[in-house]
Amino acid sequence: MEITIIAETQGDNLHPVTSQLVGAATSLGASPTVLCAGGAGADAAAGIAGVGKVLSVVGDCFSTFDGGAWAAAFDAAAGTGIIIGAASAQGRDVVARIAARRSIPVVQDVVAISQGLTMTHPIYSGKAMQEVTVGGDCAVTLRSNTFPPAGDGGSAESATVQQSGDVKIAVQEAIAKASARLDVSDADIIISGGRGMGSPDNFEHLYALSDKLGAAVGASRAAVDTWDEIPHSMQVGQTGKTVNPSLYIAVGISGAIQHLAGMRTSKYIVAINKDPEAPIFKVADYGIVSTWEEALPILGDEIAKIL
Amino acid sequence: MVEIAVLLKQVPDTNAKIVVVNGRVDESAIASWVTSPYDEYAFEAALQHTEAAGGSITAITLGPARADKVLKDAAALGVTKLVRIWQDDWQDLDSNQVQSALANAVTAAGADLVYCGKQSADRNQGSTGPGIAEILGAACITEVSESDSAGSYLRPTASGSERVTVSSPAVVTFTKTQNELRRPNVRGIMMAKRAQIEVVGGDVSASQVNFNGHSSPAQKPPGKTYEGSDSVPEVVGLLRDEAKVL
Known part of the structure; x- marks a missing residue:
């Protein structure tokens, strides 16, 4: 099964949830390819156990966040099969758009996944759960702190691809948080x-x-x-x-x-x-x-x- | 002048208890249906945008006849273009089917902007806004908490927030905003009674997702309850030694 992971990044660093995405992918028997936006976190991603390959997707679009542009770049860089991202705001946006580009279904905020591909996700904010099966290719986001993370000690090969997309969102003003408190x-x-x-x-x-x-x-x-x-x-x-x-x-x-x-x-x-x-x-x-x-x-x- | 399509989804009241019977959420047990809360903020933003810039709103929903209520509620606040998409198997549509049906309705409405909630209060997926944007070749700004009629939007970032602008067409998904939601007056409610709803077919391709069933979330084993603040040291000890979270 071919699985491509969209790495979750925090500025220039890899977000720890990425190891959880890899853990879920390897539990499905895959040796996933990890795509890193603008190359952010690529070295750390290559060190996650079980990763098959790391691709730094480098393009002008990655200087700000535009889900459409990012999805276009990732779509061009990713193979067929299953796309996995994190169920963060940006992850959901990008993964939904990759799915729409490919006319494959997207299932967000998955908390259990098994071969088949059978997935469970909460509905009504967790008042009930829904289980679905997708036979063909699909795009998935996984809820953080739900899947055991893959360990470190990996040494996946890394490569860089140039891919970008049309940026339509222009940042006019960045506003720092009023307090430095954790979200x-x-x-x-x-x-x-x-x-x-x-x-x-x-x-x-x-x-x-x-x-x-x-x-x-x-x-x-x-x-x-x-x-x-x-x-x-x-x-x-x-x-x-x-x-x-x-x-x-x-x-x-x-x-x-x-x-x-x-x-x-x-x-x-x-x-x-x-x-x-x-x-x-x-x-x-x-x-x-x-x-x-x-x-x-x-x-x-x-x-x-x-x- | 701006043409805005607002996507409104009817969902169970967020205070409703959700009961699963025979592998399905029992909708007959739900007493109160409402417009999905984030969609209400999107709608209010659209009202303010068109009031300031001129133009009009088309309110679009997808669902059974009971979903007419969310359109009537929009009509009571002055919206005259009301569209309900109806598909027999509307409950089991996959993401592509929902997005293409809604995108068709947006195109038919001739809208430059689509305003919707960041996610619905029932499925919680958050795929619809970005997915429609992809189909329409539009940008999508998600989780917007502030907007103005000049087309500037505030969205969250890891380090705070940022104000962005976008070229149209665009889809904007809203989280809660500071705007007070307006309620219709008597005249509005009377007008809404006469409002005409256009019902259209979704015209979608086959689903690629097989629905297996709903279930209730796993119940936690009952915890321990302690009387009085004297028990705090014991609980902290358990958090350290038993739960191992401190």
Whole structure:
């Protein structure tokens, strides 16, 4: 089976999810070719175990992001068969366009894949799962932190191809993030606050804890809708971001069904809520029935002790 | 003047419980159907864009007769061109079929711009905007959180955000914006009752995806609940020693 992977990059570096894409491809018996946009991360990609070949796709279009241009360049560089990318915003955009160019189906945000090609992906933000089979070529994006990563120690051959596409999107102004805080989409640990925090100012306690843990701070829809200070970019849930970190700490979040949909696949869930009947406790591995005012200072102290 | 096609999908209310019966999501158990939330932000952006620049909006949906509701809701806010695409097997259309049916409707509408949500609240795929753009030979800007009638759009980047412009035709997919969503007044609702919906066939080729079934997500084994903040040290210990996440 021929598999081509679109490497996920972070600036000039390879994003760690790329190893997970390779892990999934090798589990299907493939020795995948990895395409690197503008050559970013090519050396690191060649070092991932199981990679057959690394192709640096080099062209003018890779200086900014234009999904159409990138898809054109990757499409020209990639072989037939199965295209695999990461289910990030850019990954979904590019992979959907490659599929449309080739008139092959695209299945996004896959969480299980097996020969055949049978794939499972969440629908309704994880309130249900859908399984499909595609007999022919197709394009797929995989959810991060779901597939075991391939190890390192690979030594794949590398080559460079010149391919570009028509850039139609022009960047007028780059705006730096207001804060250097980690985004919930990228974090391995997330601490989220709900309306139970009482006021947006009290999120400072969550930020203080997140700084100790290297965590991102998220929020429930109720918190985002209630307080202008809490931006939608922090929202976890069906109308916000779907996350699956190793550890999710929900503070003052009752656990509305639309919030649970966005975080229930987190590996471990801790809930702190004063209401013992709160639905969040049904999905929590460790529930603490307490006010956040009492629990958070102790949590901060205990974490400081062990880190 | 600008011609904007807005793609509106009808989905279960995001607070609805989703129940799987015999390998299918049970739609009869869903009490409330709404316009997919991100599509509503796309629609509001289109209203503001046409109000400022002149032009008109065509609202397009794909689905059964109940989906007329999302078009009527758009009509109540002044949209007069309403198109519903109907395919018998609309639930099992694959990505190519959905995109080509919608792209045909966009072309028929003579639109320069397509506004839609970044993904639907039911399938969550996010393929439709970029896929339609590819078919139309258009650019696609995804996850836009701010737009103006001069054709500038704010999209997220790894280091923050960037304001971009695009040559038309273009597809723009929206995330939540700061815009307040307007609600129709009585006159709008009366007008919507008389609004005419054009129903068209999708005219698509065969599906390349075989639907195997829906299932409920795996349930986690029940966790442990502790009373009071005195339990915090014990939980932190378990996170370190049992869960090994600290």
